[in-house]
Amino acid sequence: MSEYENIKKGEQGAWISIIAYLVLSVAKLIIAYFGSSQALRADGLNNATDVIASVAVLVGLKISRKPPDEDHHYGHFRAETIGSLIAAFIMVTVGLQVLYETITSLFSGTTEQPPSMLTAWTALGASIVMFVVYRVNIQLSKRINSRSLYAAAQDNRSDALVSIGAFIGIVGAQFGAFWLDPIAGFIVGLIICKTAYDIFIDSSHALTDGIDEEILSEIKTSMAKDSEVMKVDDVKARLHGNRMLVEATIHVDPSLSVQHSHDITDRLEEQLSKEFEIRHTHIHIEPHDEQDTQENDDERK
Numbered sequence: 001m002s003e004y005e006n007i008k009k010g011e012q013g014a015w016i017s018i019i020a021y022l023v024l025s026v027a028k029l030i031i032a033y034f035g036s037s038q039a040l041r042a043d044g045l046n047n048a049t050d051v052i053a054s055v056a057v058l059v060g061l062k063i064s065r066k067p068p069d070e071d072h073h074y075g076h077f078r079a080e081t082i083g084s085l086i087a088a089f090i091m092v093t094v095g096l097q098v099l100y101e102t103i104t105s106l107f108s109g110t111t112e113q114p115p116s117m118l119t120a121w122t123a124l125g126a127s128i129v130m131f132v133v134y135r136v137n138i139q140l141s142k143r144i145n146s147r148s149l150y151a152a153a154q155d156n157r158s159d160a161l162v163s164i165g166a167f168i169g170i171v172g173a174q175f176g177a178f179w180l181d182p183i184a185g186f187i188v189g190l191i192i193c194k195t196a197y198d199i200f201i202d203s204s205h206a207l208t209d210g211i212d213e214e215i216l217s218e219i220k221t222s223m224a225k226d227s228e229v230m231k232v233d234d235v236k237a238r239l240h241g242n243r244m245l246v247e248a249t250i251h252v253d254p255s256l257s258v259q260h261s262h263d264i265t266d267r268l269e270e271q272l273s274k275e276f277e278i279r280h281t282h283i284h285i286e287p288h289d290e291q292d293t294q295e296n297d298d299e300r301k
Helices: 003-035 038-064 079-108 117-144 147-174 180-207 213-224 258-276 290-300
Strands: 231-240 243-252 280-287
Touching: 003 038, 003 117, 003 147, 038 079, 038 117, 038 147, 038 180, 079 180, 117 147, 147 180, 213 231, 213 243, 213 258, 243 258, 258 280
Parallel strands: 243 280
Antiparallel strands: 231 243
């Protein structure tokens, strides 16, 4: 299955999230209004931000499927990451609003009546729905190896847990602990801000070509195991959406023909594709200097 087909399948998961979030956010906000629950209202606003975030991911996925052109020789895969970054800014705005409103509610003394139990059952039902959506998206993300859909699935699970927290806060308010409902809403606001922060850090790290040093080390070790590779150095990588682009320099026997050296690079590219699912690798060949032999032996160990 090609990368573009994988992205198209990933869009299905994004649509599932959008539909679920849209239905749940409308239901929660309406029931929270009539049932007087700060926790459920905050949960509904959380789902509303998730609709926006899922739409941003969906738009990013659709743009990512555009083939390379004269202005984008590597394709448009980073559009997905940009969509996630935009969603993070929207989410943190809503999260801060939720925090402000719940704090105002606590100190204004407007929490003297417990919310309706209908709001509690709504939160519990929503939690079950989101756990189902989580299972669907996590399985799909693993099948098509989509990082963005995997992250969306984790967000689905967080939202299910948030709804359980709202349920607990509302039930607690039924027993006289009226402050539990707005406190649950406050915690939801914190979760929204924390989720937005995590998305922002992950997206900005990818857009500035950040890469995990451990991954680079594993790639270098894998290439160095080839019997005809005498040294590996200058390994670089960057994320381009869900794709990893790798550049490396290897040293080989200077007596090898051009064709033989080319065959080595083909073999390494296939090896990295199987081990790390890297679809684009650029390998530069250098003649080996005997004084570097000991250094390469250390790498192989």
